[in-house]
Amino acid sequence: MSVAAPGRRFTMDRRRLVNTVARFREFGILLVLLLLVVITAIGNHNFLSSTNIEGIALDTAILVILAIGETVVILTRNIDLSVGAVLGFSALFVGVVLKVHPGIPVPIALLLGAAVGLLFGLGNGLLVAFGEVPAIIATLGTLGIYRGLIFVYSTGSNQHEITASDLPNNFLALATQTFLGVKLFLIIPVLLILAAGYWLGQTQSGREMYAVGGNSTAARLAGINSRRTVLLAFALSGALAGLGGVLYLARYAQVDTLAGNGMELNVIAAVVIGGTSTLGGVGGVLGTLIGCVLLSVINNSLVLLTDPGSAQFWSRAVYGLVILGAVVADALITGRLQRALRRRRA
Amino acid sequence: MSAPPSEQTAGGQIVTGPATWRGIAPRLARWELLLVVLLIGVLIYNAQLSQYFWDSQNILDDTSNFMEIGLLALPTTLIIIAGHIDLSVGSTAALASVIFADRFQAGWNVWLCCLAALAIGALAGLFNGLIITRVKIPSLVVTLGTFALYRGLANGILGNTEVSGFPDSFVGIDLRYLGTTHIPAPLIIFAIAAVLTIILLHGTVFGRYVFAIGNNEQASRFSGVAVDRVVVILFTLSGLVSAFAGLILTSRLQTSRGDLATNFELQAITAAVLGGANIFGGSGTIYGTVLALFVIGLLQNGLTLANISGDIQTIAIGVLLILSILLPGLARRGRVAFGRWKGGDAGRTKRLPAV
Numbered sequence: 001m002s003v004a005a006p007g008r009r010f011t012m013d014r015r016r017l018v019n020t021v022a023r024f025r026e027f028g029i030l031l032v033l034l035l036l037v038v039i040t041a042i043g044n045h046n047f048l049s050s051t052n053i054e055g056i057a058l059d060t061a062i063l064v065i066l067a068i069g070e071t072v073v074i075l076t077r078n079i080d081l082s083v084g085a086v087l088g089f090s091a092l093f094v095g096v097v098l099k100v101h102p103g104i105p106v107p108i109a110l111l112l113g114a115a116v117g118l119l120f121g122l123g124n125g126l127l128v129a130f131g132e133v134p135a136i137i138a139t140l141g142t143l144g145i146y147r148g149l150i151f152v153y154s155t156g157s158n159q160h161e162i163t164a165s166d167l168p169n170n171f172l173a174l175a176t177q178t179f180l181g182v183k184l185f186l187i188i189p190v191l192l193i194l195a196a197g198y199w200l201g202q203t204q205s206g207r208e209m210y211a212v213g214g215n216s217t218a219a220r221l222a223g224i225n226s227r228r229t230v231l232l233a234f235a236l237s238g239a240l241a242g243l244g245g246v247l248y249l250a251r252y253a254q255v256d257t258l259a260g261n262g263m264e265l266n267v268i269a270a271v272v273i274g275g276t277s278t279l280g281g282v283g284g285v286l287g288t289l290i291g292c293v294l295l296s297v298i299n300n301s302l303v304l305l306t307d308p309g310s311a312q313f314w315s316r317a318v319y320g321l322v323i324l325g326a327v328v329a330d331a332l333i334t335g336r337l338q339r340a341l342r343r344r345r346a
Numbered sequence: 347m348s349a350p351p352s353e354q355t356a357g358g359q360i361v362t363g364p365a366t367w368r369g370i371a372p373r374l375a376r377w378e379l380l381l382v383v384l385l386i387g388v389l390i391y392n393a394q395l396s397q398y399f400w401d402s403q404n405i406l407d408d409t410s411n412f413m414e415i416g417l418l419a420l421p422t423t424l425i426i427i428a429g430h431i432d433l434s435v436g437s438t439a440a441l442a443s444v445i446f447a448d449r450f451q452a453g454w455n456v457w458l459c460c461l462a463a464l465a466i467g468a469l470a471g472l473f474n475g476l477i478i479t480r481v482k483i484p485s486l487v488v489t490l491g492t493f494a495l496y497r498g499l500a501n502g503i504l505g506n507t508e509v510s511g512f513p514d515s516f517v518g519i520d521l522r523y524l525g526t527t528h529i530p531a532p533l534i535i536f537a538i539a540a541v542l543t544i545i546l547l548h549g550t551v552f553g554r555y556v557f558a559i560g561n562n563e564q565a566s567r568f569s570g571v572a573v574d575r576v577v578v579i580l581f582t583l584s585g586l587v588s589a590f591a592g593l594i595l596t597s598r599l600q601t602s603r604g605d606l607a608t609n610f611e612l613q614a615i616t617a618a619v620l621g622g623a624n625i626f627g628g629s630g631t632i633y634g635t636v637l638a639l640f641v642i643g644l645l646q647n648g649l650t651l652a653n654i655s656g657d658i659q660t661i662a663i664g665v666l667l668i669l670s671i672l673l674p675g676l677a678r679r680g681r682v683a684f685g686r687w688k689g690g691d692a693g694r695t696k697r698l699p700a701v
Contacts, residue, residue, distance in 0.1 A: 131672045133672050134671070136486075136625060137619055138671075140612060141664040141667040142668070144663050144664030145661050147660055148657060148659070151655065265490065269494070272490070278484050278486055310505065313505050314502040316501060317499050319494045319495075319498065320495025320498055323490065324491035324492070324495065327488070328483065331481045331483050335482075
């Protein structure tokens with residue numbers, strides 16, 4: 001193919017466009033997000049107020065932390081349905097511990113939640129990687145088991161609910177304190193996104209997640225220990241869900257045995273909307289971040305643009321429509337791109 | 347079945363041609379035998395807890411509690427065997443129930459309302475099937491979306507209200523019995539549905555297509571199987587049956603709400619997988635699903651008798667689900683390792699893909 005042929009300038013530009021869009025799969029979803037922001041901002045002037053934006057950011061923060069772990073798991077061509085239950089257990093467990101020992105410093109509380117989550121995540125990982133139980137079955141089972149354990153724990157410790165009055169003030173300050181004008185609470189997910197982006201993109205163990213999800217046979221032949229890789233992905237997802245539980249506790253200061261119930265679907269929706277393929281090996285945390293923001297903005301728009309009373313009932317339907325719309329659009333765009341690339345190769 | 351050298355088949359000897367069934371049948375029979383043993387264990391456990399358990403009236407009436415899940419588990423099994431999954435069955439059941447209640451409030455005849463609900467259910471399933479086959483998106487993702495969409499529509503239409511006051515001719519299906527026996531109507535309906543599904547899956551060309559697609563979709567396509575049509579029919583059927591289950595649930599509970607049948611999809615999938623359906627497609631039986639359904643349903647019944655709350659019962663179901671996949675897999679690998687240790691080359695032989 002003569003690349004420098006003068007008559008091909010127009011095709012060259014189009015080719016570059018195709019390349020750019022192909023490389024930045026998050027493009028379409030970003031457009032949807034912008035459109036939604038514009039519509040909501042026109043419909044309700046409070047949308048762009050700093051209080052509202054901060055509210056959206058705080059809502060997104062917890063979702064992002066869980067979604068990072070879920071992204072890694074889905075990249076390895078697995079799925080983790082237990083994250084909502086892990087979040088719930090960690091939130092209640094750390095809440096009870098703080099109630100009994102109010103002197104525990106905040107970083108220790110965060111680590112404690114992450115450690116509890118890590119144990120649950122390792123359980124999932126061992127079942128999937130070494131027990132060879134399909135991830136959807138293993139985590140469907142542990143979803144029930146972990147959720148049941150929340151009730152066992154709350155019955156055993158006789159603590160069915162944790163409220164703000166049970167929690168020490170320095171812990172609650174986690175959700176209100178600022179550092180250089182930014183909420184301390186928001187710094188954690190931002191750091192995690194940056195770290196996860198670097199890890200998945202630039203380090204060997206991060207790239208191995210893509211390799212195992214993209215083609216596990218090829219990965220094994222290339223000398224990658226796929227069992228260890230999958231175990232690591234699930235352990236990470238569990239630890240992050242546990243950490244998310246502690247932040248959930250700090251933000252809402254009100255936790256009962258149903259905390260995080262059904263949250264796994266929002267998390268998976270955010271990851272899928274963000275362009276990470278459930279077939280493994282494709283995607284990343286940047287898309288996931290946009291997916292999380294989109295879900296939070298949708299929730300917020302529903303409240304702002306409709307009667308708040310009815311919004312809560314229709315919100316799931318809109319969620320469903322957006323998930324479907326995003327994956328259908330993504331499939332159509334990817335299909336067109338592949339055809340364009342094939343034509344170019346021909 | 348005359349006993350073939352089962353250790354060898356289990357170790358992974360390649361069996362060809364008509365002998366394929368000889369390799370598979372014992373394995374299935376073993377699995378279903380295991381479920382029967384499990385079922386007997388659950389029955390003994392239940393009987394120990396309450397002297398009233400063996401009362402035939404009681405045991406038959408208890409089945410009404412899980413017949414709706416049983417109805418959902420039948421098409422779920424077909425879909426799993428075809429290598430797909432349907433997470434939207436519980437939401438579809440709720441949507442159908444809500445449409446029924448909404449049309450009833452609008453003054454429609456109650457049977458016309460039922461028809462409307464069934465039509466909505468079939469449409470919901472058709473929608474799933476069309477997106478999966480036309481846009482080529484994994485069914486897990488599509489039905490995750492419609493799981494939220496259909497549930498959201500059900501919640502939106504009724505808000506936080508609930509509708510009741512349906513005519514006597516519609517409500518209380520679980521209080522009707524076959525003739526003078528103690529067999530409640532939901533059990534009979536489920537039995538008929540199960541027999542029909544067994545005939546469809548194990549006795550028709552369509553059923554063989556379902557196995558073929560689950561085994562190797564591309565090969566089925568190249569062999570002239572109308573893969574997309576079969577998948578669309580399966581999902582439409584699933585929607586229709588879900589709506590039907592939603593109506594039975596409405597009749598039994600005598601009210602309709604948006605949050606009806608929550609988590610039913612998980613229990614239906616659990617029944618199918620515990621019953622031996624391969625989550626990656628290609629194998630499974632309706633017999634297994636039916637047995638697994640009774641194991642789960644009666645276990646829940648027993649745990650309730652033992653005063654263990656429903657929230658904690660989920661642990662037992664979760665453990666059962668995981669063990670049902672984990673243990674046979676470990677046993678198989680153990681046998682392969684044993685074979686290798688003995689110096690045979692059973693471990694290295696390519697394992698026969700399941701039918």
